[in-house]
Amino acid sequence: MPGPAARTLNVRGRAARLRVRASLHAWARLACCGAALALLGAVSGCAVVDFEQRRWIFMPGERTWAPGLAAAEGMEDAWIDYVSQHPEQRGQPVRLHALWLPQPAADAPVLLFLHGVRWDVRASAPRLRRLHDLGFAVLGLDYRGFGRSTDAMPSETLVAEDARAAWAWLAQRHPQARRFVFGHSLGAAVAVRLAAEVDDEAGLIIEGGFTSTLDVLRSTRWGWLPVAPLITQHFDAASRIADVGSPVLVVHAERDSMIAPRLGRELHDRARPPKRFVLVPDAVHENADELGAAAYREALRELFGIGR
Secondary structure (H helix, E strand, O other): OOOHHHHHHHHHHHHHHHHHHHHHHHHHHHHHHHHHHHHHHHHOOHHHHHHHHHHHHHOOEOOOOHHHHHHHOOOEEEEEEEEOOOOOOOOOEEEEEEEEEOOOOOOOOEEEEEOOOOOOHHHHHHHHHHHHHOOOEEEEEOOOOEOOOOOOOOOHHHHHHHHHHHHHHHHHHOOOOOEEEEEEOHHHHHHHHHHHHOOOOOEEEEEOOOOOHHHHHHOOOOOOOOOHHHOOOOOOHHHOHHHOOOOEEEEEEOOOOOOOHHHHHHHHHHOOOOEEEEEEOOOOOOOHHHHOHHHHHHHHHHHHOOOO
């Protein structure tokens, strides 16, 4: 009979496989979105195409990934209140929920975590804890439409506004700290946009990122469809990353079946130095941070001077 350590590893492995399959389903929906866009464009107006595209890409809601709930226990709730200036919701109050993991050291680096699709930030709690173990105080944000944040249909520009509000919240409370932006999966594109628009970030960290929505679609079996004119949610990180003025770390899983590793490499290649690309052997989309923990530590030390 396997011992406690082996049983723990088996449970973690099963949980990781379940989340990978669920995430694969999420990105498969994005691929199918390409086919549906062509049909919607032919039979309906632009507003319908935009709304359905946002719904298919983000899959917002209060749902979470069950194994993340246990990891989220003990984290502090943070609330970010601001008034939207977005044309869709101008003048409307917004309340964003976040999870906060402080460090005991007052001079610890602070990191804003931006998650991907489908689940709320609690699903990313294991990842938040691993980033905390690397030395960061971590704020994990839920965009509008996710978890306990204001209910709304998210969009590329709405989540960008939410990310800016969270960044301002961190700057107000930790003005002397080195502040980093981290994005995973779809959140990587949100992170690139934020880092390109602000000038006070100490670094940008991307995991499982991509160059653009269109490039992700073109990497699937639906890539031949002529949907480019119908895309409203571009997430064009490739055109923005050269505007990031801080060091850039790009991490990608070698066996990522949701976002091709070459898209992460292309994003890295477009960034200005100093920069570093880490390809994690045998990892998949959801566990590059876990399997690549040693590579993460080395890259953080060499690129950002963290963990010396």
